[in-house]
Amino acid sequence: MKLQHYLGGLEGLPQPLNLEKRVFVEEWEKRIFGIHVAMMGLSNHLGSALPQYPIAEVPTKFRDEWTWADLRTGAEGMNPFDYFKFRYYEKWLGGITQFFIDKGYVSEDEISALLGASPPQSAETDAVAIDDQVIDYLRRGDSPRRDVAHPKFAVGQQVRITNVPAGAHTRLPGALRTRIGTVTRIFEGDYAYFVHTGDGIGDPMPIYIAEFTPDELWGTRAEPGANSFYAELFEAYLEPVEEDK
């Protein structure tokens, strides 16, 4: 199991909540955020996205796939103690730098040689088409919807959440595993995921909202009062409840 999959409901954490409202707490964090968005907007998979971006014609040297799945897989694969130690964008900086090193775009030596150096001279170039693609991606997005829904389960039906071994990446919140919920909504479409995670998602499939009672999720450790917990779950994470057991 991966601790990062089980954050929901974890106990013993600090009180009261620190409501830090800034998006970036250090100026440098903006730069790694911008690099990440650029990678998403230049990802080679966007040629098959619904907006049919002309990605092969964009004059970037970036020729790999980069999606949320890559960033999330990296964060979920971290030493869990490091996951808690490092701030949000520190994790991004580590993961994205390592990606560019692993794929041969840059080397650690090149980075080291530039530490403390002044930024490169930059002028408007014909490579503006790179920026246009990134902004076009932001405006038009990358919807995972691929078809109308073909659901196996019905609204009102009780479902049990699967308990398959953890993959490198998941969209199944750990606290829901083996729990029983009630389907309250079936979304209109079938939805793909960026990658096949190894725990059942990837190909287009229905997504449901399942409702869970606090008692079902947390037992005697539930907070008193009228609360409901709703999760959006890919169909692969749902099983029928066997009434006879």
Place this chain on the structure above:
Amino acid sequence: MTDQFAYPSDREQTSAERVAALEHLLIEKGVITGQTVDKVLSYFESEMTPLNGKKIVVKAWKDPDFAARVVVDTPAAIAELELPEGMAGAEGEHLQAVANVPGVHNLVICTLCSCFPWPVLGLPPYWYKDPVFRSRAAREPRTVLAEVGVELAEETEIKVWDSSGHSRWFVIPERPSGTEDFTDEQLMDLVTTESMIGVALAGQSS
């Protein structure tokens, strides 16, 4: 003693220099241009900000038909408004609004990462990305809300929405009483990012 949790004294300086070096190299090698990062940041600073969400909320407060539509087919309803192009763009492909009503308070979280409705709320504040919030809000939302000044009546139901699928959720908070004569601008001032995720009420001083 372990040094697992020791931070070097030049922690921020090192990160700043490393990200600058990385961006420098990516520009030099033709992956991005010298303007790419600034253009991305400018897009979020100028167009994809919580102002869009505020306009949606105020419209819902003033127009009951819109309020009914926006929670059923959120993208179609907000497409009626004069908002920047791109409301269905990145992280807005499948927006879903939920409305607070007397007796029901909604709270949006993302226990697995930090899914956030970028086009209508801009980028997520740090509290939303904090593992402490993501963990605690799932199991003890009432306690967490009380800590940040949202004292709910015992009988008020709290609905916690975990963004584990394709939707990007936001909350239409309740309109505060005594605001019947407010202008749109005054109403928008009552709406915060926090109130549109559910960790504050509209008009709550913070």
